[in-house]
Amino acid sequence: MRPAILLVSIVLVLAVVLVLIAGETLSRPAHRVVGQPPAELGVVPIRLPVTRSDSVAGWFARGTGRGAVLLLHGVRSDRTQMLGRALFLREAGYSVLLIDLPAHGESSGDRIGFGWREAAGVTAALRFLRAEMPGERIGAIGVSLGAAALVFARPSPALDAVVLESLYPTITEAVSNRLEQRLGSVGPILAPLLLWQLPLRLGVSADDLRPVAVVPELASALLVAAGTHDRHTTWPETERIFMAGREPKALWAVQDATHVDLHAYDAAAYRARILVFFARHLRQPG
DSSP, X not given: OHHHHHHHXXXXXXXXXXXXXXXXXXXXXXXXXXXXXXXXXXXXXXXXXXXXXXXXXXXXXXXXXXXEEEEEXXXXXXXXXXXXXXHHHHHXXXXXXXXXXXXXETSOOSSOOTTTTTHHHHHHHHHHHHHHSTTSOEEEEEETHHHHHHHHHOOSSOOSXXXXXXXXXXXXXXXXXXXXHHHGGGHXXXXXXXHTXXXXXXXXXXXXXXXXXXXXXXXXXXXEEEETTOSSSOHHHHHXXXXXXXXXXXXXXXXXXOSSOHHHHOHHHHHHHHHHHHHHHHSOOO
C-alpha cells in the first residue's frame, strides 16, 4: 500500500502546486503598450485618476449629441478590443470612451480582480463622462470581465442603457466551467483550491464575486447577450442573469457562438442590434 499512498500524495501535491500557479497566472496583470488609435476615430488620449496612486488610460471621442457610450473590454485584453464597436458608434453620432481596465493595457494595477477591482476604473470613467457631457444620456457595453466590472461598479446615478456580454453569474461557476474544459470531470473538484486563493490574492471572497446577485440593482435598460455554445458561461447561466435583471430588458442569443468577441463573430448583426438598442434608450426626449 505504501507505494500507492506515496503516488497519491505526489499527485495531490502536484495538483495543489499547479492550482497555485494557475491562481498566480490568472490574477497577474496584463500590462502592455496599446499604441495609436485609428485616425478616423478622432480620439483624445486621457488618463483618469482612480485613487491617489492608480489611474486608468483611455481614449475619448466626442460625438454629435446623441449620447455617450463607455466601452469595457474582456480579461487580459485592452481598449483596442473595443475599437470596432467605437467606430460604428462614433459614426452613428455617439460619443465613446474606451478605457483599459485596471491592471490591463496602460492602466495601473497589480492584480486582475475578476471585475471586483476593475469596478473602480469604471466609476472613474463614468465620472469623467458625466462631467464632460452634462445632460446627455449615457450607456455602456461590458464584455465578460468588463461586464462584471460594470455590474460591480453599481453606477449611481443609473445608466440609461447597459449591454452585458458573456457575463459570468458567479465566480464559482466560472472557475468550475473553465477547469472542466481543461481537465475534464476532475476539474470542478479542484475549483475550491482556486477559490480559496481569492482572499489571499485579492482580498475578496467567492461570495462577493456573484454578478448575478448584483444585476437586479441595475436600474437601466438592459441587453444581455451571449453565445449559445459558450462553455465558459453556459446558456442556462446567461438566462439566469437575464431573469435577474429589471425591465426593460432584452436577451440576445448569438447562435452557435462560443465565448468569443460577439462583434468580431458577426459584425453586421451586432451593429444592427446595438444601434437599435441605443437609439431606443439613449435618444433624448423631445
